[in-house]
Amino acid sequence: MSQHDDKRRRLLGRLSRQFAYTAPVLALVAGGAALQATAGNTSTEAGFAPVTEATLLLASNHGEAEAEGEAEGEAEGEAEGEAEGEAEAQSSDAVQRPDGYTPGYSETDANPQELLVRGEELYYDTSLSTNGLSCASCHGSDGQDMGYKATFEQPFPHRVAMASDQFGMPEVHADEMVQVCMVAPMEAEPLEWEGEALQSLSAYMVEVQRRFAGETHDL
Ligand code: HEC
Structure with missing residues (x-):
């Protein structure tokens, strides 16, 4: 060949x-x-x-x-x-929490409203991708919560088939999963780890997870 x-x-x-x-x-x-x-x-x-x-x-x-x-x-x-x-x-380097990183959102407690408002705004923002898609293109708008599997009923961190199949990660935090979707379906660079975009999108996805699981949420 x-x-x-x-x-x-x-x-x-x-x-x-x-x-x-x-x-x-x-x-x-x-x-x-x-x-x-x-x-x-x-x-x-x-x-x-x-x-x-x-x-x-x-x-x-x-x-x-x-x-x-x-x-x-x-x-x-x-x-x-x-x-x-x-x-x-395909290596997990770009999407896995780096050494010394401190998340600025919580997966166990409520998140500040300002993070959630900003996260929702970014969720609809096609400029995050290089292919014209926004998160909402695949996951739905106005709380449709499409494209998630039953594993999304578990709080973060948990197993997500795409992260494990494509990047060999046995389980992911919300921020890591946002990075996986940035790099794979959105065909873009990962977001800056401690930047406000990743922190707000992750906080927003934590609340979406709670909504998906039928729990109390702040959306
Ligand atoms: C082209 C379609 C597509 C786009 C665009 C997309 N995703 Fe995804 N997303 C998927 C697929 C497919 C899965 C995998 C579901 C699985 O394997 O369980 C997924 C899974 C997820 C999960 C994991 C759900 C869980 O079980 O924890 C999160 C969180 C997520 N996406 C967030 C985002 C965010 C935030 C964006 C925008 C930055 C985004 N996605 C853009 C297709 C997409």
């Missing part, structure tokens, strides 16, 4: 991993539509509008175009850099 073929194979592997995120979300959107059809309730349909298949397709097309351009080998050096970057992203 030539070096070029090898690069192409790695890039295609990366692309198919991208599809692994979008597929369950599409299934979810379809499932939601079916549920609504059964209930005969058309008035809530607008609630699903922000999570459009078009958005997600756009995201995967973007990935495809990127991989195609790279596989073309016009900028071999760049493609190589990308492929290596991808290999690094």
Whole structure:
């Protein structure tokens, strides 16, 4: 196998991993539509509008175009850099709490309102990603809480399939999980560890976890 073929194979592997995120979300959107059809309730349909298949397709097309351009080998050096970057992203280094880090939010107690307000704002912010998605594109707006598995009923830290499958982490704190979603489905750099963005999004996700589990929350 030539070096070029090898690069192409790695890039295609990366692309198919991208599809692994979008597929369950599409299934979810379809499932939601079916549920609504059964209930005969058309008035809530607008609630699903922000999570459009078009958005997600756009995201995967973007990935495809990127991989195609790279596989073309016009900028071999760049493609190589990308492929290596991808290999690094699969290590947990970028998403695991670094040594000496002190979280500025709580997973056991209530969090300050200002963190929650800021966290909610960022949750809808597509500028955090490089592919046009916001957290709400996949997890739903207005408290829909989509795309989470039953493991989300446990308080943090807990096991999350995506973190364990993609990054080999047996369990994650809320901030680590935010970083996993930043690096993987959002295709972006991790947020600054002690920065206000990560701290507010994590505080917000702790409250979303409480809401998802049917517990008292501050949202
Ligand atoms: C392209 C879709 C997508 C986007 C965008 C996305 N996520 Fe996720 N998220 C997922 C998937 C898939 C899972 C995995 C569920 C699992 O494996 O249990 C997940 C899991 C999570 C979990 C873990 C739930 C648990 O069980 O603890 C949190 C928290 C989370 N996402 C937060 C975020 C935040 C915050 C953002 C925005 C910065 C975001 N996500 C953006 C798809 C997405």
